[in-house]
Amino acid sequence: MISKKTATIRDVAHKAGVSPGTVSRAINKSPLVSEETRRRIMDVVRELDYVPNIAARRLSTGKALAVVVIVPFFTRPSVSERLNGALSLLSQTQYDLIIHNIESPEQRAICFDTIPRRDQADGVLIISISPTDDEVPKLAQAEVPIVLIDTSQPELTMFPRVTVDDVAGGRMATEYLIQLGHTRIGFIGDVMENPFNFRASRDRYTGYLEALGQAGIAARQEYHGEGEHDRCEARRLAREMLARPERPTAVFASSDTQAVGVLEAAREMGLCVPEDLSVIGYDDIEVADILGVTTVRQLLFASGQRGVELLLEALENPEFEPVHEVLPTELVVRGTTGPALGI
Amino acid sequence: MISKKTATIRDVAHKAGVSPGTVSRAINKSPLVSEETRRRIMDVVRELDYVPNIAARRLSTGKALAVVVIVPFFTRPSVSERLNGALSLLSQTQYDLIIHNIESPEQRAICFDTIPRRDQADGVLIISISPTDDEVPKLAQAEVPIVLIDTSQPELTMFPRVTVDDVAGGRMATEYLIQLGHTRIGFIGDVMENPFNFRASRDRYTGYLEALGQAGIAARQEYHGEGEHDRCEARRLAREMLARPERPTAVFASSDTQAVGVLEAAREMGLCVPEDLSVIGYDDIEVADILGVTTVRQLLFASGQRGVELLLEALENPEFEPVHEVLPTELVVRGTTGPALGI
DNA sequence: CGTTTTAATGCAACCGATTTAATTCCCAAT
DNA sequence: ATTGGGAATTAAATCGGTTGCATTAAAACG
The missing domain is CATH 3.40.50.2300 (Response regulator)
Structure with a gap:
């Protein structure tokens, strides 16, 4: 494999005869670049097949460009359906979706401890797990917005949530x-x-x-x-x-x-x-x-979607007021119920 | 929220009276740290509730510490079950699991283009999608190992795979x-x-x-x-x-x-x-x-697990020879089949 | 007891982007 | 002709870790 090293922003800058800073601005659509240089830079970008290194970008911007979803037993159809709703929206954004599947109390503790930090994720979606009384204050101190899906405690007013009654x-x-x-x-x-x-x-x-x-x-x-x-x-x-x-x-x-x-x-x-x-x-x-x-x-699907919508809103607007949305339920009558016969 | 800024490795170093390098070594279990300093450092780590910044770590090590899984329609029970197998193993490692759900040919093209770069993921698991003839050479040039699960073409000998006959x-x-x-x-x-x-x-x-x-x-x-x-x-x-x-x-x-x-x-x-x-x-x-x-x-579950095992092997040992494993199938007779009656 | 190893730590460069402050250049205004 | 202002760009600091090399301290050796 003759793997020519991946191009860096400096390679692009050099080849285009500008400084790395200008390349960065050109790529990020800053208005501070003349139309002419931008074109030239973008040509080089295509030529070198350059894609910015995400890790570097994350470090320098301080944003994780990712959302973590914490789910329990994600093969359960109900959970997987919610997750699917979340994914369907997230895939249209630039956020990555990192899954943490919880199948034991220890995993749960680790997750709740380490995930809600800014470097790991810009936001967290917790599906079908209700934080315990000890955990609530921890989560409340998290550095990133947290949205809860399908967690019923009425006292959780500090988080945006999507629930069902x-x-x-x-x-x-x-x-x-x-x-x-x-x-x-x-x-x-x-x-x-x-x-x-x-x-x-x-x-x-x-x-x-x-x-x-x-x-x-x-x-x-x-x-x-x-x-x-x-x-x-x-x-x-x-x-x-x-x-x-x-x-x-x-x-x-x-x-x-x-x-x-x-x-x-x-x-x-x-x-x-x-x-x-x-x-x-x-x-x-x-x-x-x-x-x-x-x-x-x-x-189910809608709850995942709505959860992501709330999370995205919270990401854009840090002063976003926690909303609590209650999705409707509906009785679906099929064949396994009928009138009581005799006594 | 009085969010005291997250502690960095320098904070820990300063408080413990050592250099950042030593802290790094202590955390990463390098044998080059004396038992005594390590203890002292770990105490400070706990005290400050320090967790290494992943983005920084990724950048400096050049490893993404993540595995990308590309799946189509992941709510299908068969896919979800495979995914679960993969997750079950990955959660025991330090790798994050990033999901890309493919539901349209365009998404598929984007995924195949951008994912297999070293900064996005250390390895890629592709489940139930067979690369087309045009895509094979692209994937073959990828900078990271790729493991295929449930893709049948016999000509794909350059990738480790787990399939069923x-x-x-x-x-x-x-x-x-x-x-x-x-x-x-x-x-x-x-x-x-x-x-x-x-x-x-x-x-x-x-x-x-x-x-x-x-x-x-x-x-x-x-x-x-x-x-x-x-x-x-x-x-x-x-x-x-x-x-x-x-x-x-x-x-x-x-x-x-x-x-x-x-x-x-x-x-x-x-x-x-x-x-x-x-x-x-x-x-x-x-x-x-x-x-x-x-x-x-x-x-299904085993195929996901085995796929991750192969990927981890490939990650540890770059000269890993592509293996092709064929998992067994088994006839399960239940009630919907019976002898042909009359003609 | 002096010298050589060895173990432990510090120093500083680096990863690859972003971003602030400084600089250059050009044109208009005085 | 001089200067002020604005646009475009560069230079350099920064993000927070890791790691090779230099250094020091302690142990082992003759």
């Missing part, structure tokens, strides 16, 4: 089941006390409790299942719940993934859906459409 | 159907002439033809469907194919996503699976398990 969503799902005549309604969701401080499932559960309360239905411990955000785990929980003497006639799963687990359990136990059991999920990911699962739709 | 996979799927007694076997896959130069579907089709040929079965034009890699498109194609007078009794879809489309078409048309129609997919993504789709499993 998961309490309302959980209520919506449960109310629909109640409206169908169900009174024995189970809930299957994530572990509420988890090292990642995921709160979506907890919020949806709160909504579930609210709806039950409003309808005068007592929540029953044996209708409550908590486990990993995972199809198989949900199936296990559902099997257990459905094997009880007075089994629920409907189940609200706090994600579509878990709803699928419930459906699998029902099938294994010979229960017909929706005749014997109604199932409703949350998210409206593709598999819900494929299987015809009734669910609460939230705007 | 899609021809064999297609043959395996088709042979299984033949073995079950099917002779009217349809194929539904991606558009073969596409701007992204995706070849997986084409290769699987080749395997399909080989299997038919070997069994003495003539390929029939009306059993061939090509369309976007998309469930709905596959459903449309399948509906068309299954509506013909002498409809196929089995369909090989070149991905699980498309197999799901075929299943939906069958359901709409009142065909029972597998009694009236056998369906086999490819990839073994989660939805195949959920729906019990017979499929050809390939090691």
Whole structure:
């Protein structure tokens, strides 16, 4: 490989008979360069196939020209869809997108410690991870803007955020089941006390409790299942719940993934859906459409896009006031829910 | 915000009473620092909460400390799973992962032009995109190692790669159907002439033809469907194919996503699976398990991991000989295939 | 005890851009 | 003719690390 060294700005300057400073200005469209020299310089740039060294530019401007996205378990369809929304906008800008995937509490700590510095990224997008009380002040002191997507704590007013009202969503799902005549309604969701401080499932559960309360239905411990955000785990929980003497006639799963687990359990136990059991999920990911699962739709792709928009605004305008945007949810009725039959 | 400026290596040096060079060496675990000074320095580092400026480090070492991954449509489960494998390994290194998602031929051209420079990335991972004949020489001249994952051209011997024998996979799927007694076997896959130069579907089709040929079965034009890699498109194609007078009794879809489309078409048309129609997919993504789709499993996550391993090797050892690794495929029999009944 | 090694540290150049302050040049105004 | 002003450009400092070379201090050796 005869790899002729990459051209530097000095090479260009020399060949064009100007100083490096002028080349820099020409490239960055400064008005302080005469039209004539600019043309000459750009010719040389093309000739030498010159591209500015990003590392040098970053160092001298003090901008990272990159955005870091911190996500947990990014293969989860809901996360990946959000990420995709973010990417779709970022790719139109000059910012690079650096991904940090968090799968353990240690990774999370490192990330939160080291990332929000100016040299690493100009901005940070945190998806589906709620900072804990200890972490909030740290993040608040960050040198770069931080935008949160899908984190529910109402007290996080210092950050721009894009969220969904998961309490309302959980209520919506449960109310629909109640409206169908169900009174024995189970809930299957994530572990509420988890090292990642995921709160979506907890919020949806709160909504579930609210709806039950409003309808005068007592929540029953044996209708409550908590486990990993995972199809198989949900199936296990559902099997257990459905094997009880007075089994629920409907189940609200706090994600579509878990709803699928419930459906699998029902099938294994010979229960017909929706005749014997109604199932409703949350998210409206593709598999819900494929299987015809009734669910609460939230705007995943849009949340990523909107998050980036907020971040870009904050980057341009440092005095940008933190906004809190709540994206709508929508009930999508499909085939896994039906009226309660008999008692 | 009283943002006290971030500490630099000189601040640490001054406070610890040593020179910046020594601090640098201490941080980088050079053996040229006495245990005692190192301790003292590290104390100051903690005290000042010092983190080296990455941009500066990149510039002075000439290493980008980052790996760029170029992927098409990264929400596709198969792509996302590969990416996850790559991330899982990279997160244990000091390399950042920069994603470039390609959704149009223009983006692709820009990426291939600008990325493979030393200042942008130390290495590049290209997933599921086969370079065209014009692009190969460009990439071959790149200043950094490039590893290809899931690109089938046999002539790409200058790059390390991780692939799957899609021809064999297609043959395996088709042979299984033949073995079950099917002779009217349809194929539904991606558009073969596409701007992204995706070849997986084409290769699987080749395997399909080989299997038919070997069994003495003539390929029939009306059993061939090509369309976007998309469930709905596959459903449309399948509906068309299954509506013909002498409809196929089995369909090989070149991905699980498309197999799901075929299943939906069958359901709409009142065909029972597998009694009236056998369906086999490819990839073994989660939805195949959920729906019990017979499929050809390939090691998606592992391919990403292995790709990174090869890249890291190439980074450490510049004289690294390009390896070509072929990951195994495996037939996973589930419920959507069965013996051909009658004629 | 003087000399040679060796270990530890300091000094200064460098990476490749940006940017401020200084300089040159040209023209208009006095 | 002199000077003031503005535009275009250059020179040099800077960003914050790394690293080869010089230097010093301490240990080992004869």
